[in-house]
Amino acid sequence: ARSSLRNPSRYTPSTISNTFSTQSLPRSPYFLLNMAPHSKQRRFSSSSVVPESMSRFAFAFDIDGVLLRSAAPIPGAPEALAFLYNNNIPFILLTNGGGKHESARVAELSKKLGVPLTEENFVQSHTPFKQLVGGLQDKTIMVTGGDGDKCRQVAEKYGFKNVVTPGDIIMACPAIWPFNQIFSDYYKSATRPLPTPIDHTNPAHSLKIDAVFVFNDPRDWALDTQIILDLLLSKNGVLGTASEKNGDPSLPNNGWQQDGQPQLFFSNPDLFWATSYHMARLGQGGFQASLQGVWDATTNGAALKRTVIGKPHAATYEYAERVLNKYRAQMLGGHGGRVGQLDRVFMVGDNPESDIRGANDFKSAHGTEWTSVLVKTGVYQDGTKPAYKPKVVVNDVLEAVKWALHQQGWKGKAE
Template identity: 60%
Template sequence: RLFSSQRDLPGHDVPSFAFAFDIDGVLLHVAKPIPGASETLRFLNEHHIPFILLTNGGGKHESERVRDLSEKLGVPLTTDNFVQSHTPFRELVDGPDGLRDKTILVTGGDADKCRAIAEGYGFRNVVTPADILVAEPAVFPFDPLLESVYASTSRPLPHPVYRPSALSSSTSASSTSLTIDAIFVFNDPRDWAVDIQIITDLLLSSGGRLGTYSTRNGDASLPNCGWQQDGQPPLYFSNGDLLWSTGYHLPRFGQGAFQAAVAGVWRRLTGGHELIRRVLGKPSTETYRFAERVLAAHRHEVLRRLGKGAHRPGTLSAVYMVGDNPESDIAGANSYRSEVGTHWRSVLVRTGVWSADRAPEETLKDQFKPSVVVNDVREAVRWALEKEG
């Protein structure tokens, strides 16, 4: 049995608290359930205690990933309470600066799959590095390592890449050459060199027109010495994790390592300027705010199904974020300030990327220190239930 006695169950039949679970290192390890994970989720489902799965992973559409997870964990899960690193990108489709009909560059582990996800979110014009390489191979002067992959996944570009010889003036370049309005890193790219080259080209361009070079770059009389001050596309990373827990016995590089590489090259190119970018995913405030909204909607749905929503929907008093990464899960929960007054607490487990040998608890900086350290997800939930009991 998961919990020793009925006493351990929350006293109220409509709990005002909820859980947010990280996936890699908390529920799964290399695609296998971590002991206790399945029964913990089953227990929460049975007792109508709301939870959300909040992962910095991605690369699959939410519905596909939820299907996989339900199968692996043997627990029915839904997309209603599931947030991946790139899920909040959805919110950039519509609204005053919506990108639905703009042209965006998408990259990731399998950029073509990431394109399909982006299209599923509603973006209509999605370009990948493969499209650019196939249309304009000179963009990358080395033999592309994954040429066959690029060729097989590329699509024709909506406009050609600008070339001074092919187009007579910069005026014609603006209307007839490929212009990228935003750049999205959906998950961990594999071919860093190609992606860094193309992203950097766009950040140096005039107005996102690939193949142009802004005359403002390096102009000391302009803010930020002119870098990224000429209508270049905003650059979004879906998560900042430097490391994550995999099948190897030591943590491996995540998307944050790719981001550091882009920022490092940018610093060298610009004489020390910081790369302007937005990083979503945990620990960003945007992602916690988004997760809180998803969790609140999910909780209302749970209450409605129980026939209690109409009487006492209320707001959540507490969310327990259970994670394995102090710099991501824990830092995010610690720093997030809810606009509706929900108190986020952080619970660190020993089943993932964090190791007490490499980074003893007492040496963790304040922002990375959890409310409590426990062995695994089952103990995390037990600890929270005792607190709430």
């Protein structure tokens, strides 16, 4: 998991809660959870399973620092998921990570964790961007973050038709960033010709960007910062132009972002995340904070209008709850169980500032209680006081599942 920016009110002045809550969920292939017990070394045993007896609660798991640490399974994680899977207890994976398409990520996770997963119970940071395709399908967007142009490929699979990257731009116009030679070999391997040339002398026929999406942690902060800044200062999103409204005190926000500049979207506010290094490393939230600093210096502190999703923001939890309810209805209904109200979701995470804060603050429109469970295998340092207090602190995800089952009066026993 990752650690969020400490002052989200400053860094997230807008949300897309309404956008994400009013449109239908994306469709993807689904298969029922009807396999025989998956692990011969399960740490749980239970009596016969009656699906409707379990229909009142479910789980949401973070991935990094909860299930995996630097791509390797955390001890107990495969057993915990296998138990839930084998006993038809609904769960989703809810992560601020990303950079790959959901289909590739669930295939990778299924192999590592030993439990079949599906896109239907998986939400990563940029998954909700699928619901923005309708308004931007035929527009030109810029996508940044991730390795090579993998995030471009994800955006195209979502349905965006015209997608460019900062690499495309610098290869077409090297002068846009004077230190272009440093990453030139890297960009050559993953760039495409621009759909329209960059020509500031002829704005009507120059490259116009309608929205900027930060899908994943940018690899070249300097280039991405420069190009995003250029677009935020542009006239109508035409790269290489500058709006005459910038700095006009007679206009709202002193004229900044008042002249058709592209919308700016971030998928993840996490400042830090857990890696194989013994100290947490900067994440997408670090890039956002860096861009904010450059924007403040450029505009003398004008507000930076952008939309930020990902944990702990309510829009992400609303989206995740809809995904979970749909998945749960399909799973339990497919087993002949009565699908009643979802009363409780146990959010298991390692990050007090994203996982725990988000679960604590979220107010479900359906009355579902989100209970926060903090594990010690990731960002959170044992012995420190969490910035946001969880319902309980446990050693790892296996212990978290045991605790939750006990809370729900589960009749099985741990071995």
